[in-house]
Amino acid sequence: MSLKNKLNRMKKHIVREEPEKGKDTAFKSDITSTDLPFKEIWKEHGTTMYFVDDDFCLVREKRYPLQYQHGKYKFQDLLKAVDAWQNFSGTHPLSCKGLSPGDLFFFDTETTGLGGGVGNTIFLLGHGRVEGDEVVVTQHFLPRPGSEIPLYHSFLKTVDYNALVTYNGKAFDWPQVRTRHTLIKEHVPKLPSFGHFDLYHGSRRLFKHKMESVKLINVERKVLGFERVDDVPGYLAPMIYFDFIERKDPQGILRVMEHNELDILSLISLYTHLTFQLLEVSEDSTEQETFEAGRWLEYTGNADMAKERFEHIVNDRGETHHDSIHHLAFHYKKEKDFDKAASLWESILRKCPLRMKAVVLEELAKIYEHKHRDYVTALKKCRELEMVLNEIYKDEGVKEKRLQKLYTRINRITLKAERKNLT
Template identity: 80%
Template sequence: MKKHIVREEAEKVKDAGETFDITDTELPHKETWKNHGTTTYFVDDDFCLVREKRYPLDHKHGKYRFKDLVSSVAAWQDFKGTHPLSSKGLSPEDLFFFDTETTGLGGGVGNTIFLLGHGRIDGDEVVVTQHFLPQPGSEIPLYHSFLKKVDYNTLVTYNGKAFDWPQVKTRHTLIKDHVPKLPAFGHFDLYHGSRRLFKHKMESVKLINVERKVLEFERVDDVPGYLAPMIYFDFIERRDPEGILRVMQHNELDILSLITLYTHLTFQLLEVSESSTEQETFEAGRWLEYTGNGDMAKQRFEHIVNDRGDQHHESIHHLAFRYKKEKDFDKAAQLWEGIGSDCPFRIKVIALEELAKIYEHKMKDYDKALEKCGELEGLIMNEVEMQDGSKAQKLKQLYTRIHRVSLKIQRKKLT
């Protein structure tokens, strides 16, 4: 009975959810899996595959080294405001860079996650860990291995709020009685940050485009993400890991790019780096303004205006509004008056409206207010691309102002 006793003891160990050498399974191509750093994770008689890869913090991915992530988190510690990407109060080890690969792009229970990948800083290394579903139906060991030691504070994803994490929650619901609970996470979704800062330079802010045009990282012989479901189904049929290992490489690069992208976005927002383009500085200022960090936004706009004078109309326009909000109407009027003739129509209209308001209500210079109303009337009348309905509405509001200002001028002359 000695063989049976040994076998029962081994099964009890596997029941505990431990990691074993890949050779403990009947999976084909064991040596290939093993050579790629893959082990097995057992729950009862079922298992998933776990692959781990480590990088030194000095490793460069795109324009940054991973140790720059440490600097970016440190920079947030002195941040006085609130921002959706702020890691104030966190350490670099708290950030959990996360990405999945699924059998389809839709949501719901019909879409299965077959690869859960995440990266984090561990000491002087970045550790990328991937949990792979070797066959449909083995989601209990997949999620058990993923959730057993998840103790991080903040997810960092790319469109993960809309896709990755909701999909994890959907699949978890089906097996929640057999695996640990989902942890409570904060969430940094870098997709939204990329849209804010980079949409001016690219039609699509897919991660691969951001890598190439912003992070200075070019993938070589990469498997496109849309092919991942087909490659996974081919693996299920033939059990050959060649294709799926390339999908895992694709997922790994996604995770590493999240680290670099978070670093870059932080550097732009907090001006840690001097490599920001003028437009990125403006977009960072506008994002800071939107999130209630008006003083920091003002600094960004002033930086651009001081460097470019009257050449960056958007920065002048936003800076003028900052001065108006601070009740510094002289500076606001000076900026709006200085907007050049090549300024876009939209900004010209708002600038003339604001000048008319300031001269009428704040400076009591009714002649100047009427002059700006006249300039605005000519601008609207000569704009051929403006729709008749909106033009009529704009002129109606303008004539109301002209009438009111004219009456004030008359009363002033009588006194």
């Protein structure tokens, strides 16, 4: 028997005793009992040390009562938002039905760069959640490059959550966590599975009509009613971290932590606000926000709720909110209430923008042809549509395709009209 075969036969008799990851090696320590530079400043800001063997990270904790107000919302409003979802019968990417307020894990990171990949290091993991009658914000800080084992160990060992709430976290924060975790996964707990609510996408849907950029700081100012004072811009965080690594003075890093903390608090208020807009928990919303909420509900398959939003705007504004009327007409068409649909489209035909007018004319032509069998009016709408298409499209190729389709409809309606007259 060859040596290779002998070794393979012996493998199954070999007993390996592998220690559990992090077992009996992790512990917290009062920062004053160590020789950490500037330890009094760290302690003053609620910081402790978290050790794994001889390596450590820093953990900072801050607590807020639920009555604390951040922008236009108090944190206790989050409880109303979560409760509102419990009565929601549809599906939506922000629905926390079946979860409690404490299950939501508001999460944000600070990194050494804006790019992805292993070259980008997370030096601050921050999260906030409701615990009893408080919101607790916890931050895990990397005091030196190479100490990622205690950083991720402290983060993953002490965190129990069901749903991650981030701002562009699906595209940036969590992929970065996964990348760094891969490098040390043999030494730290596993990454848990979870639901993920990314508020960036909700903000784009509801607020892009009022701001060019939906960066969180803009949403804070224009939507949440919160204005940062003397805040460290996020793009300076890497430079401040590298300065800390060189000098160990925590003053700059503590300001980065405050910036990260405000991000987390804003996520709580923003989740509350988005929920209130979607589920009409409060009346504090503009008509355009109500319309955008309706469109989002429509997109996610909640047709009845979307229709209610559009009806509310139409009843309140009459014929002045063309988008709501246009969408509401489509709902009536889907319900086969063609008379209501045609009436709504006729009401905005002379006032709506050209591109909307092209759709309205085509829909009216269909209704008059197929449902009312009013071929004269149907032809009239087609001729109006022809003029609109000639005005809209400058690209001759695109225009030709649209017109060719229209001429097919005109020929068909003309034949129907002639048969009707013969009978």
